[in-house]
Amino acid sequence: MNPDDTKKMVETVDVSPAMPEAPSGAASPDVFRQLLHQAVRVADLSNAQAMRMAMDFAKVYEREQGVRKEFELQLRQMALMEKQATRYAEDLAQMLRTERERRHELERALEQERIANEELRRTGLQGISHLLLAATIKDRTTGDHLLRVRRYVEAIAERLGLPADLVEEFGYSSVMHDVGKIHTPDHILQSEHHLSDDEFDVIKKHCTDGEKMLGDARFFEIARGIAREHHERWDGKGYPDGKKGDEISLAARIVSVADVFDALTSKRPYKDAWSAEAGLEAIEKGAGERFDPEVVSAFVGLSREGAVDRIRQEVAATSSEQNGSSAK
Amino acid sequence: MAKLLVADDLVPIRQMVRITLSTQGWTIVEAKNGNEALDLVRSEKPDLVLLDVDMGPGPNGFDVCRQIKADQATKDIPVVMLTAHESDSDRAIGFAAGATQYLTKPFGPLELIDTIRGILAHS
Numbered sequence: 001m002n003p004d005d006t007k008k009m010v011e012t013v014d015v016s017p018a019m020p021e022a023p024s025g026a027a028s029p030d031v032f033r034q035l036l037h038q039a040v041r042v043a044d045l046s047n048a049q050a051m052r053m054a055m056d057f058a059k060v061y062e063r064e065q066g067v068r069k070e071f072e073l074q075l076r077q078m079a080l081m082e083k084q085a086t087r088y089a090e091d092l093a094q095m096l097r098t099e100r101e102r103r104h105e106l107e108r109a110l111e112q113e114r115i116a117n118e119e120l121r122r123t124g125l126q127g128i129s130h131l132l133l134a135a136t137i138k139d140r141t142t143g144d145h146l147l148r149v150r151r152y153v154e155a156i157a158e159r160l161g162l163p164a165d166l167v168e169e170f171g172y173s174s175v176m177h178d179v180g181k182i183h184t185p186d187h188i189l190q191s192e193h194h195l196s197d198d199e200f201d202v203i204k205k206h207c208t209d210g211e212k213m214l215g216d217a218r219f220f221e222i223a224r225g226i227a228r229e230h231h232e233r234w235d236g237k238g239y240p241d242g243k244k245g246d247e248i249s250l251a252a253r254i255v256s257v258a259d260v261f262d263a264l265t266s267k268r269p270y271k272d273a274w275s276a277e278a279g280l281e282a283i284e285k286g287a288g289e290r291f292d293p294e295v296v297s298a299f300v301g302l303s304r305e306g307a308v309d310r311i312r313q314e315v316a317a318t319s320s321e322q323n324g325s326s327a328k
Numbered sequence: 329m330a331k332l333l334v335a336d337d338l339v340p341i342r343q344m345v346r347i348t349l350s351t352q353g354w355t356i357v358e359a360k361n362g363n364e365a366l367d368l369v370r371s372e373k374p375d376l377v378l379l380d381v382d383m384g385p386g387p388n389g390f391d392v393c394r395q396i397k398a399d400q401a402t403k404d405i406p407v408v409m410l411t412a413h414e415s416d417s418d419r420a421i422g423f424a425a426g427a428t429q430y431l432t433k434p435f436g437p438l439e440l441i442d443t444i445r446g447i448l449a450h451s
Contacts, residue, residue, distance in 0.1 A: 034351050084344065084435070
């Protein structure tokens with residue numbers, strides 16, 4: 001191979017002059033990739049293999065003919081180019097290896113963080129279930145009530161178009177709306193009579209108590225809002241703060257609808273269970289007064305599609321299943 | 329953005345240098361022999377000059393370096409020798425001619441980038 005050919009070939013290579021602006025710090029991985037890409041092209045064109053062959057031929061030629069002088073310069077240049085191309089290839093391969101190792105390390109670190117996060121989440125959820133166990137034993141609220149509220153909340157949140165991770169967070173946060181009732185004296189909580197104003201003031205404290213119990217971890221942020229605000233009303237006539245409209249967190253506005261609907265349609269010591277139709281009618285009446293109209297219309301939509309009935313049936317089925325197995 | 333002149337008689341070497349340095353956003357001007365290099369140094373006023381030693385007919389890299397350093401208008405431009413001459417005496421000649429750095433072929437891309445970056449940062 002004539003070295004002039006190599007030159008011509010290399011000269012025809014189009015190297016775009018419009019390289020991206022270089023970063024000011026150390027050479028970035030992008031630069032490495034560019035370098036490697038380009039070097040592979042140049043190395044290809046320099047065709048080290050062809051050069052070695054040419055030099056081997058030259059050696060034979062020299063030995064046979066005794067003329068080397070005229071090729072001396074070209075041969076030296078070819079030898080240099082071959083070394084140069086090899087050096088580039090080695091350097092770039094090393095850079096690529098380093099970059100790959102760094103990426104693997106990064107991936108490992110990310111994976112570890114994911115595991116740690118998952119562990120934290122599990123710890124949080126476990127804490128919730130202990131908290132709830134305590135609260136339900138005291139309040140005589142059933143686990144079924146909490147499960148139905150959770151399912152309603154998730155369904156409403158999903159229908160409102162919230163992203164899946166938020167739907168889940170609203171769901172697990174909703175079950176803690178009444179944890180503050182642990183502090184409420186039994187005689188008031190379990191009273192079957194009409195409460196006096198003083199007694200009702202004590203009941204109201206479960207919202208702020210619940211918020212306090214849920215600490216300051218990010219995991220319970222939504223839950224704290226729900227605990228404090230689930231008795232607030234859209235028209236501002238609720239408690240404990242008298243917030244109205246958007247001042248109340250969306251999660252709390254959703255829980256409010258789900259909680260009231262389930263309370264109405266469940267049997268309590270002082271009342272029978274309402275039918276789903278009657279419960280839904282009451283909720284619709286409350287739109288714009290007690291409840292956020294958008295949340296209500298989402299809930300009504302779910303009900304029309306049969307989602308509310310389905311949740312009620314599914315929860316009833318799992319609970320009778322559990323009762324059945326524990327009876328054995 | 330820095331402007332660099334690379335003088336080398338071999339197209340593939342100039343190509344490699346240009347590819348390597350343009351990744352840093354630097355503008356590259358090329359010369360294929362000593363006379364062309366001197367003309368371009370005067371007309372383009374680059375921020376740094378890379379010089380091969382053996383560049384065919386005309387002044388060699390050491391000569392070019394000496395002339396750059398002798399000219400009041402260009403004497404402050406840093407010069408980096410980039411050559412296959414790797415003996416200590418050649419290095420001594422290069423530095424005596426006024427070169428700031430002396431790199432030998434084959435050179436690695438990072439070595440080249442780091443050397444130039446270091447010099448540009450100090451000037």
